[in-house]
Amino acid sequence: MNHSVCVFHWAQRNADYIIPLYCFDPRHYQGTYHFNFPKTGPFRLRFLLDSVKDLRATLRKRGSTLLVRQGKPEDVVSDLIQQLGSVTAVAFHEEVASEEKTVEKKLKAICCQNKVKVQTFWGSTLYHRDDLPFSHIGGLPDVYTQFRKVVEGQGRVRPVLSTPGQVKPLPLGLEEGTIPTFEGLGQTEPVEDCRSAFPCRGGETEALARLKHYFWDTNAVAAYKETRNGMIGVDYSTKFSPWLALGCISPRYIYEQIKKYEAERTANQSTYWVIFELLWRDYFQFVGLKYGNRIFHMNGLQDKHVSWKTDMKLFDAWKDGRTGVPFVDANMRELALTGFMSNRGRQNVASFLTKDLGLDWRLGAEWFEYLLVDHDVCSNYGNWLYSAGIGNDPRENRKFNMIKQGLDYDNNGEYVRQWVPELRGIKGGDVHTPWTLSNSALSHAQVSLNETYPSPVIIAPEWSRHVNNKSSGPPAKGRKGSSYTPRQHKDRGIDFYFSKKSF
Numbered sequence: 001m002n003h004s005v006c007v008f009h010w011a012q013r014n015a016d017y018i019i020p021l022y023c024f025d026p027r028h029y030q031g032t033y034h035f036n037f038p039k040t041g042p043f044r045l046r047f048l049l050d051s052v053k054d055l056r057a058t059l060r061k062r063g064s065t066l067l068v069r070q071g072k073p074e075d076v077v078s079d080l081i082q083q084l085g086s087v088t089a090v091a092f093h094e095e096v097a098s099e100e101k102t103v104e105k106k107l108k109a110i111c112c113q114n115k116v117k118v119q120t121f122w123g124s125t126l127y128h129r130d131d132l133p134f135s136h137i138g139g140l141p142d143v144y145t146q147f148r149k150v151v152e153g154q155g156r157v158r159p160v161l162s163t164p165g166q167v168k169p170l171p172l173g174l175e176e177g178t179i180p181t182f183e184g185l186g187q188t189e190p191v192e193d194c195r196s197a198f199p200c201r202g203g204e205t206e207a208l209a210r211l212k213h214y215f216w217d218t219n220a221v222a223a224y225k226e227t228r229n230g231m232i233g234v235d236y237s238t239k240f241s242p243w244l245a246l247g248c249i250s251p252r253y254i255y256e257q258i259k260k261y262e263a264e265r266t267a268n269q270s271t272y273w274v275i276f277e278l279l280w281r282d283y284f285q286f287v288g289l290k291y292g293n294r295i296f297h298m299n300g301l302q303d304k305h306v307s308w309k310t311d312m313k314l315f316d317a318w319k320d321g322r323t324g325v326p327f328v329d330a331n332m333r334e335l336a337l338t339g340f341m342s343n344r345g346r347q348n349v350a351s352f353l354t355k356d357l358g359l360d361w362r363l364g365a366e367w368f369e370y371l372l373v374d375h376d377v378c379s380n381y382g383n384w385l386y387s388a389g390i391g392n393d394p395r396e397n398r399k400f401n402m403i404k405q406g407l408d409y410d411n412n413g414e415y416v417r418q419w420v421p422e423l424r425g426i427k428g429g430d431v432h433t434p435w436t437l438s439n440s441a442l443s444h445a446q447v448s449l450n451e452t453y454p455s456p457v458i459i460a461p462e463w464s465r466h467v468n469n470k471s472s473g474p475p476a477k478g479r480k481g482s483s484y485t486p487r488q489h490k491d492r493g494i495d496f497y498f499s500k501k502s503f
């Protein structure tokens with residue numbers, strides 16, 4: 001029911017009866033394309049089940065309900081057309097990537113056979129595809145900054161749609177259908193982890209509550225730019241991504257709320273920066289539209305040949321958080337135990353996999369596809385291509401230095417100790433480089449390399465520059481409190497920041 005669901009508005013205006021439908025498609029519970037990891041992991045499934053329940057509850061309150069079926073949408077829709085005898089139109093929101101496009105084609109074919117009209121809509125991005133200031137999608141710049149500047153200068157965000165108080169009824173005689181359980185889908189419900197940075201549940205109700213909390217109750221949004229590189233806790237960033245990925249909240253609604261917040265409270269670099277990040281999300285959707293299946297190709301958008309390795313022992317060390325590089329291991333364990341990882345963490349583990357280990361980037365992308373609660377095909381593959389140096393990064397050979405990053409963003413080692421408990425005895429930033437500690441320091445911390453914790457699978461030469469620089473200095477970047485509002489930026493509007501060159 002989110003505020004960009006044009007499909008509902010169109011149906012409300014044009015139909016006597018509406019059948020809202022969600023299909024649990026068995027293809028979503030098979031293996032990933034190359035490496036056959038489970039396609040939908042436990043955290044995303046829980047989020048999805050909650051979201052479907054919430055949508056059904058919302059629709060019931062408005063005189064309708066959500067039909068739920070287990071089956072391929074093309075088969076389910078075909079059965080419904082047969083059962084009802086007369087259906088005027090099938091309407092849905094368009095997707096970008098090939099598996100979803102294949103389903104759309106099959107749906108269209110079924111409708112065509114049955115002489116049922118098909119009505120499709122575009123609705124997942126902040127800027128509408130048809131409003132982009134490029135003559136066609138092929139004109140989309142390959143560099144984000146160029147895209148952003150053109151769109152910010154010439155684009156316009158469409159206003160949100162109001163949600164209908166009453167939804168047109170369903171025709172009589174249709175079974176509502178049971179929402180499946182974990183067991184029914186052959187999965188096990190995940191255990192809650194109290195350390196999770198994303199302890200939230202699925203559904204529009206939760207999404208709106210999160211926005212209210214982050215914007216209106218805590219003003220955390222006014223410090224977003226300072227806290228967004230944090231790694232511990234719920235409020236260092238918006239955490240909107242899982243709801244956005246599933247369509248529980250609309251980016252246009254978030255945009256509208258930012259504008260309202262800026263008018264009523266404060267407009268600063270932080271409030272602008274949330275829009276800046278939402279534009280990254282748009283950008284990757286449009287890159288997906290422009291490049292089609294090339295976003296999945298080993299050689300990426302640049303068709304650049306890299307001799308990627310598929311050493312599964314190295315990959316297992318990465319995915320299990322046992323590389324011996326604590327900053328990487330902490331992030332990978334957080335992902336496995338909660339389905340979430342900060343943006344800072346994602347950039348680092350992706351750089352480590354592709355640049356330090358030289359492993360096929362698609363191993364990482366498919367592992368993320370399996371586990372991430374916010375998996376979004378364009379954002380995931382677009383970011384992996386970028387990290388692997390074969391996507392939209394204009395800089396050649398960008399590589400993160402794991403030790404420098406660990407010390408910059410987890411200066412005191414608190415994050416590493418949170419997720420790698422066997423290193424808890426090592427104090428301060430030393431926890432980032434256990435292999436450099438003396439035997440007595442290690443034994444004092446009750447760490448035995450290769451027994452309680454592995455030696456690093458690789459040591460990059462550039463790390464040595466940072467080994468002796470560990471300090472107990474100022475707090476790590478991105479860890480300022482959530483109520484922090486930069487005083488000098490108070491009351492300054494977006495235009496002020498657009499005119500600055502420092503972005």
Ligand SMILES: Cc1cc2nc3c(=O)[nH]c(=O)nc-3n(C[C@H](O)[C@H](O)[C@H](O)COP(=O)(O)OP(=O)(O)OC[C@H]3O[C@@H](n4cnc5c(N)ncnc54)[C@H](O)[C@@H]3O)c2cc1C
Pocket residue numbers: 228237238239240241242244245274277278279280281282284341342343344346347350368372374375376377379380381383384387
């Ligand atoms: C290797 C890798 C894989 C990723 N996979 C995904 C994915 O599957 N799904 C996903 O939504 N994001 C993905 N991201 C982007 C980013 O890490 C997450 O969107 C972000 O961490 C989600 O947390 P948040 O909602 O608190 O983000 P915030 O920092 O609060 O940002 C606000 C919103 O902006 C968007 N956004 C922010 N950064 C990016 C980005 N780099 N690319 C695209 N959108 C962005 C998201 O919708 C996010 O919710 C990936 C990044 C990397 C480096």
